[in-house]
Amino acid sequence: MLPLTEIAALRTTVDDEWRSPVADAVGRAWDIPAGGLRYWRSSAAHVFVVPPGGDARGVLYARFAPAGSASGARLQRGSQLHDRLHDAGAPVAELVRSRAGRAVELVQTPLGEMAACVVRRVNGEELDVDGLDAGAAAAWGAALAEFHQAAGRVQPGRQEQADVFDRLVSHSDQDLADQHLADQELADAAQALNRLDKRLEPGPLVMGHGDFELDNLRWSQGKATCFDLDESGVMPAAADVASAVRDLIGTCPGSPERPELLEAFLAGYGRESGLTVDMGELLLHRAALAAQRILEAATVLDADASLLEAIGNGWLKELNGSLAGYYANQRDIVLAAARVLA
Template sequence: MMKLSTMKKVMDTVDSEWRSPLGELILEKWGYDEGTVFILRASANFIFVFKKDGKQYYLRFNDSCERDLSTIEAELNIVQYLGSKCLHVAQPIKSLNGEYIETVKTEIGTFYAVVFEAIKGKHYDFEEITSDQAYLWGKSLGALHENLKQLPEEYKINRPSWRENLLKVKEILPSNETVAKKELERIVKWAEGLNISKENFGIIHYDFELDNLVFAESTIGMLDFDDSSLNWYVADIVYALRDAGDFNIKHSIITNFIQGYESETLLDMQILKETLSLRRCTN
């Protein structure tokens, strides 16, 4: 997660109309239509929406002290690989210098910036999803995983693993949180005992929730691969459906999601059941 100090120094440049001279300064590397640059959100990344020649795009940037350049390069390589497989994944746009990633030095710090194309469609909340849309949601994740199972090994370099993500959790836990640390150790030990194969483990999206998906008739556009990491594919399913609360396999949305998923790729049901069992024990 982004440091609050980093968020503050950037948000201090944003005015009451959600404009920021910092965003415009960074976008000089790509060009933009005057008066169209607005901040959209600040969470793990700073996201701005803008137009160039009347067409909409998204700017994403991070403080260089919080994001490693090699991880961004690895993410974009994966995104472009998936685009080459005809998946509907938002693609990066080259700057005026012909670069996908620009390093921009400013008075308040150095930032790594990327611009992505906008995908037409609509975002939905979990409560709005129909059974048909749930099927399409699962089908899209299944198609994504099926293509990621073919991902060459070199594309996995410089992407974090499940173990690294858990180690980050351990690092931020206060020393007096003994119960939480024991629980974390239990989870690590459990994960170490899981089976690993090409069919059940690889690069996952890690945030395939509805706010990163754009629905357009019979297709779903996929956004935001910056958290993609090495993990069991079932983790993407559980993370995607976390808004369902208690993961009840008989829930109509979950049932249709899994049916859609299995129409595109194999699901390791045993690991899914073990994951859900651990989730219930943890909760």
């Protein structure tokens, strides 16, 4: 997630028709005329869209983030994998090459240098958890296994969630020392999960998508095409499964919210990959993902009271509150996982 101050800075450049000189600067690298890109949203990256009829190449989504930031680095890494997978015939959305022939560009804008890519819209059906049945959940699991197979074999390397519980213990201890926060409960849970994690064999490593949720997939004739690979990287297969099914697990790891759909997903993944994901392993990786989000919270929630209360920033204050609630839920997941597993 981009820091709130970064999102607010971008929003100040957006006019009443959702145009921005920042997006125009990005668009020039893809020969998109000024005003052709319209603001869509900001989350892991800023996203602008060329609406239907606005470009002969179809509906296009420009995604960009500050080049020197963690978000920018993830966008560059994900776009490079995305481009490689598409060239290999994997079921991923098509990235549009810039006029220089590149899949990802570094572009100077009024808000500084941005890492940017442009992706074509994927035609197909968007599913959600409420509309799933067991067959669709199994197909979803199989689609993740197919992604892992298409990404190819990987060499062991630095993993995104490596030592995350260790880092959360240190983070909690620092908070306690610096801000007198009474969150010893979180520190104790992280310590217990860290001990368990050290004993766990990591299992097969894959080049994972990192966010294979349904909103990053479009379905056609029972097959999924994916996009938004910013969270991709080398990880245990079970960690990528845990990221994909977090809505099926919910906030109470000991009692999954959608047990039948979760079982079907795991069965579909297992049939296609030949791997069995143990429930304990799955829940530990789900907790690790929650811990990773907690560690990012202070960077994201960086807007001070004067910015949140400024005239016209009601949307920012609402987003701040929503994200604070989200991070509180991630804390609850870590605590619940420790109670169930440790």
